[in-house]
Amino acid sequence: MKTNLGLKTSQQLALTPQLQQSIKLLQMSTVELREELESTILENPLLEFEESTAAPQIEEQQDAKLTEEGVNNKNENHSSQRTEENCDNFDNQKQYESSNETDYKNNEIWSHTKPSKSRISNDDPGDFRENLKEAPISLTQHLSAQLAPMKLPSKERAWIEILIHALDSDGFLRESLEEVEEPFRKEFIKLYGESLSNEDRFIGLKLLQSFDPLGIGAKDLSDCLRIQIVSRKELLDKDVFHACLTIVSDCLNLLAQHNISGLSKATGYSKDIVLRAENEIRQLDPRPGACFRDDLALTVIPDTIAFKTNSGIWSARLNESAVPRLKIDQDYARAIRNLSGAKNSMGQQLQEAKWMLKNIQQRFDTILRVSQTIVDVQQDFFEIGPRAMRPLVLRDVAARCDLHESTVSRVTNQKYISTPLGCFELKYFFGSHVTTDSGGVASGTAIKEQIKDWIGEENPNKPLSDQNMSDKFATIGIVIARRTVAKYREALRIPSASIRKRR
Structure with a gap:
């Protein structure tokens, strides 16, 4: 095989560091961008956040209009010169409330479940931002807090703590008591001289099942509902109570199908009794531990805000509180310019700082362009609601904004717009x-x-x-x-x- 040496010319696209940074910032959410900037400031001493004495004000006329449309649920006597921070506080609350709306959950049986313990009340919107700073309480913490004041033998307390940590995210104990105790059997023998008896295991489980919320520690859905029904025995008619027990024990499939006739035949009770039993079961919580999930996102910061102009046309503007106030330290910058030699390390950091400021400005300009295009197309949506949504695809927005479809895709992912109907991700406005x-x-x-x-x-x-x-x-x-x-x-x-x- 002969080896040859030759020259070849070709064209290829090379991503410069500045372009790579621009693409990276564009696809980040507002929260991720803030974290990235904080990390960058630690690495580059020339960059720093501006210290603003007050948040930017919303135009009085736009604020009054948004209040009329339902974006603001606060008292009408509240000052029209409130800060942008308070407006964003409400936008976050709207998104939090809209994210908790569900349809036909939990096998489509329970349409009215108990309210989540992590839900934030609308009665005191002024404390909303403070509430967000508090870490959500986990199911383990909630149950341990109930166990702490109880006067129990150390052996029984240890067993209940083991059961608490064995619960899944829904509050169910999927394993048998023997399987839960097996890894700790030697420890019990070492500390207490004997392992747990069947009676000890059963008593600990029954005590755990008496904790709030009711249904905790059940082995499955049927057992969970049975525990809650038994707790309401004194409040129910005798026939309704026994019908409820029969349904949750043997007829969950018929209940899921709303087959009243089949339930009546299976339980031996009249349709009236079965209907009353079904209504009682609907009020139970099929997943008592689900409301304690600590992986729930509590807040969304809108990047843009939709508002109505004086001419009655909907438009979009940036949410100024979401735009990071970043600047270059001028004392450092002047000192670097006075240094001899253009190729020094500080000079490179100054150039990187300028790129960062330029890319941040370009990011928000692009988000605003795409948001404005979406608002222009979906004018009827903001007036009437989702029923008036117009068909829209990435290609249409890309053509209107003179951008590539991939750029529009990055812009609409994890970017939000606050509207009178709630806070929506930009990609919500696209669809088939x-x-x-x-x-x-x-x-x-x-x-x-x-x-x-x-x-x-x-x-x-x-x-x-x-x-x-x-x-x-x-x-x-x-x-x-x-x-x-x-x-x-x-x-x-x-x-x-x-x-x-x-x-």
């Missing part, structure tokens, strides 16, 4: 579409809202099937197949008509 009889298109989001409204108004004894809804869409000029309706319905976590039907 279906055609209409006139040759137009209808947004998938609008279709979902219509499906949700129809199902909310349907007769429980004769619910709408997917084909029924497909036919109803045809009457208003929207061509949509039955399987497409089923896809949107499932995306909304709404069960089929056969399950929703009361029998």
Whole structure:
């Protein structure tokens, strides 16, 4: 094989460090950007945060308009010159509340579950930001706090602590008592001279199951519901109580299907008793430990804010409190310029600091351009709601903003806009579409809202099937197949008509 030496010319795209940094900052969320800047300041002494004496003010006229539209739930007598920080405080609260809304959760049986213990009250919005600073209480901490004041033998206390740590995130004890005790058996023998007896294990479990919230320590869903029903025995009619026990023990599948006739036959009680029992079961909590999950995101900082101008047109502006106040230390900068030699390490840090400031400004300019384009297209959404959402894809926004689709994708990911209807991620405004009889298109989001409204108004004894809804869409000029309706319905976590039907 002969070896040759030759020259070849070619073109390739090289990402400069400045461009790489620009792309990195663009795809970060506001919280991630703040963390990145704090890390950069530690590495580069030329950069520092500005010390602002007061947060920027919102224009009085825009503030009054946003209050009328429902963005502000505070007292109308509150001063119109409140700071931007207070406005952002409310935006965060709206997002927190909207993120807690759920439909057809927990096997679509319990539509009215107990409120989460981590939910923040709307009655005192002034304390909202302070509440966010407090770490959420975990299930283990909540149960340990109830165990602490109890006067128990050390052996029994140790066993209950082991049970508490063996619970899963829903508060269930999935393992058998013997399996939980096995790893600690030698320790019990060493400390107390004997291992736990069956009676000791059972008593510890029963004591744990008496803790708040009720249902903790159950082995499965049926056991969890049974524990809660037994605690309400004195409040229930005798027949309703026994019907509840029978249903949660043997008929959960029929309960999930809302099959009242089947439940009546299986339990031997009349339909009236079964309906009353079903209503009682609906008020129980199928996952008592879920409200203590500490991985729940409590706050979202909007990058932009939608507001209505004097001419009645919706527009977008940056949320100034989300824009980092970064500057270059001028004393260091002047000293570096006076140094001899252009290629010194401090000179490189000064250049990197300038790049950082430029890239941050470019990041927020791009976010504002994309947000403004979305607002321009979705004017009806801000006036009417999700039902008026227009079809929109990344390609359309990229063409309007003269950007690449990948850039728009980075901008809309983990970037939020505050609106009178709540705080939404920018990519929420993008979605699929279906055609209409006139040759137009209808947004998938609008279709979902219509499906949700129809199902909310349907007769429980004769619910709408997917084909029924497909036919109803045809009457208003929207061509949509039955399987497409089923896809949107499932995306909304709404069960089929056969399950929703009361029998």
